[in-house]
Amino acid sequence: MPVGTAATVKGLTQDALEELGAGIILANTYHLSLRPGHELIRKLGGLHRFMAWPRAILTDSGGFQVFSLSELRKITDTGVTFRSHLDGSEHLLTPEKAVEIQMALGSDIAMVLDECIATPASRDVAEAAMKRTTLWARRARDYFTEKAGRNGDSGAAQWQFGIVQGATFAELRRESARQLLEMDFPGYAVGGLAVGEPHAVTCEMTGEAAALLPRDRPRYLMGVGRPEQIADYVSLGIDMMDCVLPTRAARHACIYTSEGRVLIKNARYAQDERPLDTACSCAVCKRYTRAYLRHLFAAGEITAAILATHHNVHFYLDIMRQIREAIGFGNLAKFSSAMHARYASGPA
Amino acid sequence: MPVGTAATVKGLTQDALEELGAGIILANTYHLSLRPGHELIRKLGGLHRFMAWPRAILTDSGGFQVFSLSELRKITDTGVTFRSHLDGSEHLLTPEKAVEIQMALGSDIAMVLDECIATPASRDVAEAAMKRTTLWARRARDYFTEKAGRNGDSGAAQWQFGIVQGATFAELRRESARQLLEMDFPGYAVGGLAVGEPHAVTCEMTGEAAALLPRDRPRYLMGVGRPEQIADYVSLGIDMMDCVLPTRAARHACIYTSEGRVLIKNARYAQDERPLDTACSCAVCKRYTRAYLRHLFAAGEITAAILATHHNVHFYLDIMRQIREAIGFGNLAKFSSAMHARYASGPA
Numbered sequence: 134m135p136v137g138t139a140a141t142v143k144g145l146t147q148d149a150l151e152e153l154g155a156g157i158i159l160a161n162t163y164h165l166s167l168r169p170g171h172e173l174i175r176k177l178g179g180l181h182r183f184m185a186w187p188r189a190i191l192t193d194s195g196g197f198q199v200f201s202l203s204e205l206r207k208i209t210d211t212g213v214t215f216r217s218h219l220d221g222s223e224h225l226l227t228p229e230k231a232v233e234i235q236m237a238l239g240s241d242i243a244m245v246l247d248e249c250i251a252t253p254a255s256r257d258v259a260e261a262a263m264k265r266t267t268l269w270a271r272r273a274r275d276y277f278t279e280k281a282g283r284n285g286d287s288g289a290a291q292w293q294f295g296i297v298q299g300a301t302f303a304e305l306r307r308e309s310a311r312q313l314l315e316m317d318f319p320g321y322a323v324g325g326l327a328v329g330e331p332h333a334v335t336c337e338m339t340g341e342a343a344a345l346l347p348r349d350r351p352r353y354l355m356g357v358g359r360p361e362q363i364a365d366y367v368s369l370g371i372d373m374m375d376c377v378l379p380t381r382a383a384r385h386a387c388i389y390t391s392e393g394r395v396l397i398k399n400a401r402y403a404q405d406e407r408p409l410d411t412a413c414s415c416a417v418c419k420r421y422t423r424a425y426l427r428h429l430f431a432a433g434e435i436t437a438a439i440l441a442t443h444h445n446v447h448f449y450l451d452i453m454r455q456i457r458e459a460i461g462f463g464n465l466a467k468f469s470s471a472m473h474a475r476y477a478s479g480p481a
Numbered sequence: 482m483p484v485g486t487a488a489t490v491k492g493l494t495q496d497a498l499e500e501l502g503a504g505i506i507l508a509n510t511y512h513l514s515l516r517p518g519h520e521l522i523r524k525l526g527g528l529h530r531f532m533a534w535p536r537a538i539l540t541d542s543g544g545f546q547v548f549s550l551s552e553l554r555k556i557t558d559t560g561v562t563f564r565s566h567l568d569g570s571e572h573l574l575t576p577e578k579a580v581e582i583q584m585a586l587g588s589d590i591a592m593v594l595d596e597c598i599a600t601p602a603s604r605d606v607a608e609a610a611m612k613r614t615t616l617w618a619r620r621a622r623d624y625f626t627e628k629a630g631r632n633g634d635s636g637a638a639q640w641q642f643g644i645v646q647g648a649t650f651a652e653l654r655r656e657s658a659r660q661l662l663e664m665d666f667p668g669y670a671v672g673g674l675a676v677g678e679p680h681a682v683t684c685e686m687t688g689e690a691a692a693l694l695p696r697d698r699p700r701y702l703m704g705v706g707r708p709e710q711i712a713d714y715v716s717l718g719i720d721m722m723d724c725v726l727p728t729r730a731a732r733h734a735c736i737y738t739s740e741g742r743v744l745i746k747n748a749r750y751a752q753d754e755r756p757l758d759t760a761c762s763c764a765v766c767k768r769y770t771r772a773y774l775r776h777l778f779a780a781g782e783i784t785a786a787i788l789a790t791h792h793n794v795h796f797y798l799d800i801m802r803q804i805r806e807a808i809g810f811g812n813l814a815k816f817s818s819a820m821h822a823r824y825a826s827g828p829a
Contacts, residue, residue: 141777141784148764169751169776177754177772185768403517406525416496420533424525428517429489435786436489 134159134191134375135446139168140184143380144442147186152416153447157189157241159375162234163198167217167224171237179239191375192240193355194231194296197324200249208248210265228273232293236280240291244322245273247296252328259300266298267312274316294353296324297342306338310345320351323371327357336365343370360389360452361476364469367456379449383441386430387480389448394480395423397441402427415447482507482539482723483794487516488532491728492790495534500764501795505537505589507723510582511546515565515572519585527587539723540588542579542644545672545704548597556596558613576621580641584628588639592670593621595644600676607648614646615660622664642701644672645690654686658693668699671719675705684713691718708737708800709824712817715804727797731789734778735828737796742828743771745789750775763795 135142135150138161142150150158160180165171177183180190196213199206203215205223212227228246235243246269248262277293295313299305306323313321323342326335339354346352353373354366366374379389388395390410395402397409408418409426417440429437452472459468483490483498486509490498498506508528513519525531528538544561547554551563553571560575576594583591594617596610625641643661647653654671661669671690674683687702694700701721702714714722727737736743738758743750745757756766757774765788777785800820807816 139776139780139782140773141780141782144783144787146784146787147768164780168780169772173752173772177752177770183770183773183776185770185773403521404525420495422525422531422533424517424521425488425531425533428487428531432487432489432512432516434487434489435492435783436494438783439492439494439787 134373135449136161136375136377136380137184138377139164140174140180142442142446144384144438145380145446147184149443150186150446151188153443154450155188155446157191157373158186159191159193160184160238160240161195161198162192162231162238163195163202165192165238166195166234167219171234175237175239179237181239189242190238190240191242191353191373192235192238192244194244194246195226195234196231196246197249197356199226208265210268212246213248228269229276232273232277232280236291242292242294242320243277244294245270245296247298247324249325250300252300252325252330254300256302256305259298259302259305262300263298263305263309266296267309270295270313270316274318292319294318294320294322294351296322296355297346298325299338299342300325301330301334301338303338303341306341307345310342314345314347318350320353321346322353322355324355326354332362332365335362336369339366339371340369346370359476360449361469361472363449363452364456364459364465364472367460368465368469376449379445380442383445384438386437386441388426388441389445391475392481393475393478396480397423397426398430399427399481409441409444410448413444413447413451415444417441417444417447482721483797484509484723484725484728485532486725487512488522488528490790490794492732492786493728493794495532497791498534498794499536501791502798503536503794505539505721506534507539507541508532508586508588509543509546510540510579510586511543511550513540513586514543514582515567519582523585523587527585529587537590538586538588539590539701539721540583540586540592541703542592542594543574543582544579544594545597547574556613558616560594560617561596576617577624580621580625580628584639590640590642590668591625592642593618593644595646595672597673598648600648600673600678602648604650604653607646607650607653610648611646611653611657614644615657618643618661618664622666640667642666642668642670642699644670644703645694646673647686647690648673649678649682649686651686651689654689655693658690662693662695666698668701669694670701670703672703674702680710680713683710684717687714687719688717694718707824708797709817709820711797711800712804712807712813712820715808716813716817724797727793728790731793732786734785734789736774736789737793739823740829741823741826744828745771745774746778747775747829757789757792758796761792761795761799763792765789765792765795 137158174183199215202218205216207214231246247266250262295318297309299309351372354371386398391412402423405423459465485506547563550566553564555562579594595614598610643666645657647657699720702719734746739760750771753771807813
C-alpha cells in the first residue's frame with residue numbers, strides 16, 4: 134500500500150495512482166483528524182469522496198503517530214493524551230475515539246488503537262503494553278460492533294483489524310495473537326516491528342504471529358519494508374504491507390531498480406541515456422533518461438519528485454506482482470534470494 | 482507558451498503537457514547553458530531528446546536573465562560579461578554565442594540577443610540600447626545564416642526571431658522594427674514591455690511595433706500576460722506569448738477561473754465541493770473539489786502544486802482556444818471586455 138498520509142500520496146495524483154494499478158492506499162488518521170479534521174471529511178462524504186479515490190483505503194488508528202510525532206504523551210488504560218504537532222492543542226485518543234474517527238473518515242479497513250513502545254524494550258514493558266493493547270482491542274471491537282449497525286453506510290461497510298504486539302518476545306507475540314483471535318477480527322496486523330531490530334528478528338516475530346493467524350483472512354505487517362525484504366514477509370504468510378520508503382526515497386533521489394538502488398544525483402549519470410531501470414515498463418522509464426532525471430534533481434525541480442515517485446511506486450507494486458507470479462510457479466524462495474543478492478551491495 | 486525554464490514546466494510532466502494540448506513551450510537559455518550546460522545537451526541529442534518533448538520549443542537568448550538574475554554585468558558592443566547566479570563563474574555572452582548556445586540546444590525557434598534596460602528609462606538610454614540591439618541582431622543574423630548551412634540537422638531546422646526594443650518611445654519602437662525588417666527574420670518579437678508600465682502603454686508600444694511587422698509571420702510579445710490582457714495583445718496582431726504567471730501563481734495557490742482569481746487557501750473554500758472552475762473541462766476540475774485543493778495547500782503537499790498548475794495551464798491554453806473561436810465569430814472585442822470585467826475586481 135502506497136502511503137497517503139494527508140489524503141495524498143506525495144507527488145502522485147489519483148489518476149497516476151490508478152494508472153500504476155494501486156488497489157489500496159493507506160491514509161493516516163492522526164494527520165487527517167488534526168487537519169483538515171475528520172468531522173469536515175465526514176461532512177464532505179468521507180475520505181473516498183474528499184480525495185476522489187474510489188478504490189480501497191486503509192486508515193491506521195493514529196496511535197503510532199501519537200507516539201512518534203506528538204509531545205507530552207500521557208498513557209493510561211483510558212487512552213493517550215497528547216499535544217498536536219501542528220498547534221500544541223491537547224487531545225485524548227481512546228480506543229473508542231479511534232473507532233469513531235475512522236468511521237467518520239469512512240475508510241474500508243480501520244485499525245484498532247494499540248500501544249506503541251520505544252525499542253528495544255524490556256520484557257516487563259513489552260508485556261504491559263501488549264496486555265493494554267489487548268484491553269484496548271476488546272473495547273475497540275465492542276464499540277465498533279455496537280456502532281457499525283447504526284452508523285450509516287460507511288461504518289457498516291468497514292472492516293476492523295486487530296494488531297498483534299509483544300515487541301521481540303515470541304511468547305508475548307503468541308499470547309497477543311491468541312487473545313485477538315477470540316475477538317474474531319476479519320483481518321489481523323502485526324505491529325511494532327521493523328523499528329530497529331535485525332531483519333532476522335523481524336522475520337522471527339512475524340512468523341510467530343502469522344502462524345497463529347487465520348490463513349483465510351488478510352495478515353498485514355505494518356510499516357515495512359525494503360525491496361529485498363518483502364518476499365520474506367510474504368513467505369511467512371503476510372498479505373499486506375505499507376511503507377513510505379518508495380515515496381520518501383524518491384524525493385531524496387534514491388531510485389529502486391531491478392539491479393539495486395540508484396542514487397540518481399551521482400555525477401556518473403550526467404550523460405546516461407538509459408531509463409532509470411532498463412527492465413521497467415513504467416511511464417517514466419518509457420520516456421525519460423537518467424541524465425534528465427539527474428538534471429531535474431540537481432536543479433531542485435518539483436518534476437524530479439513526481440517522476441521518481443512514479444517510478445518507485447511502480448517498482449514496489451511490481452514486486453508484489455512478481456511475488457504473486459513466483460508463488461504460482463513455486464519459486465518464491467528463488468525470487469527472494471535474487472532480490473537479496475541485488476540489494477546486498479550499496480547503492481550505485 | 483508555458484514556461485519550462487530548466488527543461489521542465491514546474492509541476493507538469495511532458496505527458497501532462499501533451500494532454501493539456503501544449504504545442505510549444507519556452508525554455509531558458511541562460512539557465513540551461515549554466516546547468517546542465519548546452520554542450521551536454523548537444524551531446525545528448527539536443528533539448529527535444531534530452532527532455533523527451535517532441536513538440537516545439539522556443540528558447541530565449543539568455544539576455545533577459547543575464548540582466549535580471551546575474552551579478553556584475555558589464556555591457557559593451559561586444560557583448561555582456563556576467564557572473565553566474567549559481568556559482569559566481571564569469572561568462573561572456575555575445576550575439577554569436579547566444580546563437581551557438583541555442584543551436585546546441587536545438588530549439589525550433591531561437592531568439593537574438595538584445596539589450597534589456599532598467600525601466601523607466603530616459604530616451605537617451607532607450608535609444609542607445611535599441612541601437613545596440615539592432616547591431617547585435619545584425620551580427621546574430623549573419624552568424625546564424627553562416628552557421629545554419631553547416632551545423633547539421635538541428636541548426637538547419639531552426640528559425641531565428643528578431644526582437645523589437647525601444648522602451649516606451651513610439652518612435653524608437655518603429656525605428657527598431659524597420660531596422661529588423663531589413664534582416665528578413667521568419668518571425669519577430671516585441672521585448673522590454675510589461676515590466677512595470679501601465680497596460681495602456683504596453684498596448685500602445687505593442688501596437689506601434691506590430692503594425693509594422695509582417696502579418697504573415699509570427700509576432701511574439703515576450704513575457705506576458707495576465708488572463709484579461711491576452712485578448713488585447715491578440716487584437717493588436719500578437720500571435721505568441723509566454724508567461725510564468727499560470728505556473729508560478731498555481732504554486733502560490735492562486736487559481737485562474739472563468740469567474741476571476743480564486744485564492745484557494747482562503748477558509749471560505751474549506752467545505753466547497755465545487756471544482757476549481759465550474760466552467761472548466763480539465764482533468765483536475767473533473768475529479769477534485771476546492772475543499773480538497775485547499776487542504777493540500779494547507780498541508781504543504783506537492784500534489785497541490787501539481788493539480789493547481791495543471792488547471793492554470795489548461796486555463797491559459799483555453800483562453801487562446803477561446804480567442805481563436807472569438808476571431809472566427811468576429812467578436813474578439815466582446816470576449817476581451819468580458820475578461821476585463823471578470824478580472825477587474827480582486828481575487829475571491
